[in-house]
Amino acid sequence: MRRALLLALLGGLFLDGVAGADAALVGRTLRFEDGPALRWARTYPAELGDLTGPVTLGDTVYLGVGPMVDAVGEDGRLRARYALPAPVTSLDATGGTLRVSTQGDGYVERFTLGDPGGGGEVLERVVFPPDPEVTGWLARAARLVPTEDLARAAREDPLNPFLALAEAGQAARRGDRYATLEAVRRTLGAELPFPAWVQLAAGLDAAGFPAAADLALDRARRDAAARGYDPEVRVSRQALFAYGNPSGYVGTLLDQGRLGRAEVWMRYLRDLHPRFEGGPALYARYADLLDAQGRGGEAEEWRQFSRGLRAGTLYNLGPEAPQQVRAVLRLVTLALLLALGAALLALTLRAWRVQGEDLRPLGGRWASWGRHPLARARRVAVLYAPFGERLVLVALAAGLLTSVAGWQWANGAAARLQAPALNIGTYGGGWYAAQLDDLDLRATPDTALLAGLSAQLDGDESAARDRYARAPGDPCALNNLGVIAQARGDLPQARDLYRAALADRPDLAAAAYNLGLSPGTPGTLFQRAYRPGEPRLCYPDDRSLTRAVQGDLSVTLMRDLRDPLGTLAPGPGQGVRLGWAFLAALGVLAGLALALLVPRPTGAHRQGRPAPYRLAALLLPGSSLLEGAWGGVLLLAWGAALAGLASPAGLIRFPPPEGLVQPGTRGLLLTLLASTYVLNTAAFIAAELRYARRRRRERAAT
Known part of the structure; x- marks a missing residue:
């Protein structure tokens, strides 16, 4: 007891x-x-x-x-x-x-x-935001350790491989091969998020341990794959910097001439982040260096891979498609401005003498605006033109309004597609949701697809099904519903959904992959290598994302027409100056459309073909031929040729479209410009002959 x-x-x-x-x-x-x-x-x-x-x-x-x-x-x-x-x-x-x-x-x-x-x-699921303060925490913690305390810190913190990497560097400088290899082995012994693996791989590579760097990059791929990062989602330069800056390290390797090591890092980018910002330029640079080494086959493979990434982008122009569309629309706007300005100038010069005579009783050309504004408005130069010419002016003004709206649309699409939430290599997570709210997405099936995919990646299948229901019949949504069915063990329904998606869209690689076919896209190759046995999700392409964040051109045009003053409000890609340009184009179109309803002044038949008008007719091709269908075509061709030549000549500050910088383009534009003058001269001579015959008949009749 x-x-x-x-x-x-x-x-x-x-x-x-x-x-x-x-x-x-x-x-x-x-x-x-x-x-x-x-x-x-x-x-x-x-x-x-x-x-x-x-x-x-x-x-x-x-x-x-x-x-x-x-x-x-x-x-x-x-x-x-x-x-x-x-x-x-x-x-x-x-x-x-x-x-x-x-x-x-x-x-x-x-x-x-x-x-x-x-x-x-x-x-x-943890989704890392593009914040170096978060993704670079381990490397920063290692840099804070003084050299004399490195051994103690490495013992106390065996889960920070950057401390072991620093120890490996110290041992290598001492010539202690065994301690060096032991420290390198410890760098690969922790479980790390993929940004830390990439940073570690760069450190190992720079320290002269390429095999360990290759292993770290492979672990980075596997960790990113497990977290839902995917090659189909674009990555901005900012996000890539936070994820270890692999593209920047490739540039360093290329500058150093280390093409063998650069290939390893290029393969990493190609596998996990092929659609990174600046990718086409880096792919082109790498291919050129391969060509210089006599490896033309490999160079062409990289060029073909880069071209293949254009599929699914706007008009298949590549990741810079909105910028290219904007560059084209700038030139179209300039061409229409030139054409409309030339037509108005020619009509004004033709009506100048008769208009002055008609306005003299009202107080003169300028004073009549204050004395008799309504009567003066009935005698503007445009009203002296016949109905056919006015109709051409309205068509040019409508084209100008549409091109300015298209310019706005391209600006908005470019800005919204570059939104951080859509450029981190994946969707989902709290940071993504907070950023996406700022985009004020439109309620469309494409938006529902994006929301459903985000919920599915985050593991909320119930929310994903609810959101996919708002995109009925969408092939991408059907495929992802099939993935949900397969996850719960209903393989027959899943295969039916995959077949329906592939039947509606035969080029849908995700559905083809899930049905056992072998599409060779970056996404399916990555899925097969790093997520084997798992069904493939369908990710929205750039066209779908553009419809979700911006809508098409008709949506932008109708919105601006319903609320013209709204074009002056700040927003993604929304410039105040461009808003004023839209309002000005709308005012010109409204005025010219109203002019269609006003009859010509009684003295309009006395205009004739005065000398200033004839000079304008010779210098501005098509401006004196607006009553015929080919006059407007000739005027537009002249405006397009001048607009295209203005950029190479340095007359405008806007960067030209890719097509204008190609060899031979300037020669084609000069040929087009010369052709407009040749055709216009022939038409001018014919018009002068017809006018002379009519005048002889009139004099003979009197």
């Missing part, structure tokens, strides 16, 4: 000692104290972000450090590190699981942390 009592007392004392051990945060130092005794302590520099916690769950202490959560055992060893998309704001261990809240700019996300023995697994 005494023995049992003694054991119970000793057990109680032991439990009291364990219960007294607890973690506390003092300043920026995490301390684990057992009563008055300090078991261990870890200090975090202020540059790593705010500290949250600590929270103890079981035998593990959790502390939020910026966008990371460290899981430390009671023995002081770092057991796991969880990478999150934004700074941690709270830790909650109620219910036996650890819940973490993170807060970004305008959004909050909550995650559940897995067992630290699993290597830092976050149970929900």
Whole structure:
């Protein structure tokens, strides 16, 4: 009995000692104290972000450090590190699981942390925003360690491979080959998010460990694939910089002439981020260097790959399609302005003498506006033209209004397609949703497809089905509904949905892949290599995204016509000067359309062909032939030739379309311009002969 009592007392004392051990945060130092005794302590520099916690769950202490959560055992060893998309704001261990809240700019996300023995697994999907403060946390933490403290820091933090990489560099400089290889081995022993793997690969490559760098890049691909990043989604230069800046490192390798290593990194970009901003230029540069080395076959393969990425873009013009459309519409606008201005000038010169005679009783050409405004308005130069010529002017003004609206549309499409939310390599996540709200998407099937895909990637299949229902019959939505059916084990329904999607759109690579065919697109090749056995999701192409964020040209034109003053409001790609240009074009069109309803002044038949008008008719091809159908065509051809030549000559500041910088284009434009003058001269001579015969007949009749 005494023995049992003694054991119970000793057990109680032991439990009291364990219960007294607890973690506390003092300043920026995490301390684990057992009563008055300090078991261990870890200090975090202020540059790593705010500290949250600590929270103890079981035998593990959790502390939020910026966008990371460290899981430390009671023995002081770092057991796991969880990478999150934004700074941690709270830790909650109620219910036996650890819940973490993170807060970004305008959004909050909550995650559940897995067992630290699993290597830092976050149970929900984590989408990293293009923020180097988040994705570069590990590399930044390693840079903060002084050289003399490197060995100690590496022992205390074995989950930061950048510390091991720094140790490998030190050992290599000492000539200690064994220590170098051991440190390199430790760099590859942690579980990291893919941006950290890319940064680590660049460091390994620069330090002279290419095999380890190749392995790090492969792990980056696999981690990105597991997180839902996909080659079909575009990546901006800003996002790529936050994800390790692989394109920038390729540029460094090419500058150094290390084409062999550049090929490895180009393959990484081609596999995971083929649609990155600036990709066509880098692909072209790499192909040119391959050509210079006599590797023409490989060079042509890269050029063909770059051309293949144009499929699904606007008019298959590539990722810069909106900018190319805008450049064309600028020249169209200039051509229409020249044509309309030339026509109005010619008509004014023809009516000038007769108009002056008619206005003399009213007070003169200018004073009559104040004395008799209505009578003066009845005698503007345009009203002296016959109905056919006025109709041509209206057509030119309508074309001008449409081209300005198209210019606005191209501006808006370019700006909205470059929105950060649509250029991070994937969809979904809190940062994405917050950014997407700023785009004010239109309620269309394409928008429903985008929303459904985001929910499906985030694991919310119920929300995904509800949103896909708003895009009935859309082939992409049908394919993704098939993926949901296959995930719940209903393979027959899934295959029916895949077949329906492929029947409606035979070029849909995702549905073909899911039916067991072998399309060779970047997305399906990536799926086969890094997500084997999983069905392929369908991602919206640039055409679908444009319809979702901007609508087509008719939508923009009708919106601007319903609310003309709205064109002056700021918005993505919305310029005030272009808004004023639209209002001016609308005013010109309204005035010319109204002129169709007003009869000609009684003295219009006395206009004849005065000398200034004849000079204008010779210098401005087509301006004196507007009553015939070919006059307007000739005038437009002349305006188009001049507009096309204005850009190479440096007369306008806008960059020209790609076609205008091709060899031989300038010669073709000069030929077109000369042809308009030749045809116009022949038509002018014929018109003069007809006019002379008519005058002779009139004199003979009198």
